Amino acid sequence: MEGVPVTVNTYLATSKEFQPIVVEKTVNGTTTKVLTGVQYVVVPKGTKLETGTLQNVDTLDGDIGFYTDQLTPGYWEVGARVVSTPETPLVSCGFIRIK
Numbered sequence: 001m002e003g004v005p006v007t008v009n010t011y012l013a014t015s016k017e018f019q020p021i022v023v024e025k026t027v028n029g030t031t032t033k034v035l036t037g038v039q040y041v042v043v044p045k046g047t048k049l050e051t052g053t054l055q056n057v058d059t060l061d062g063d064i065g066f067y068t069d070q071l072t073p074g075y076w077e078v079g080a081r082v083v084s085t086p087e088t089p090l091v092s093c094g095f096i097r098i099k
Helices: none
Strands: 009-011 020-021 024-027 030-033 038-044 059-060 064-067 072-080 090-096
Touching: 020 059, 020 072, 038 064
Parallel strands: 009 090
Antiparallel strands: 020 064, 024 030, 038 072, 059 064, 072 090
């Protein structure tokens, strides 16, 4: 994150917020959101995504994501993968901050 302007969503540790995860696929030039068969992982910043425990996403108002209430203060990296393509590694979705 150093040297590059990055937008990081910040949430209070005492709140329960929904953090959306956007996963898209492109078929024949058409891009659509993937809303099923997605797993995510959240690890402390600086930790490899592969060391985290994969979780199934939650849904809210047609979006997929997760709730932040289980995270402690600090910076966290979010990763996701599509279950139907397990050969595809986890892809970083960015960082969030809990304070």
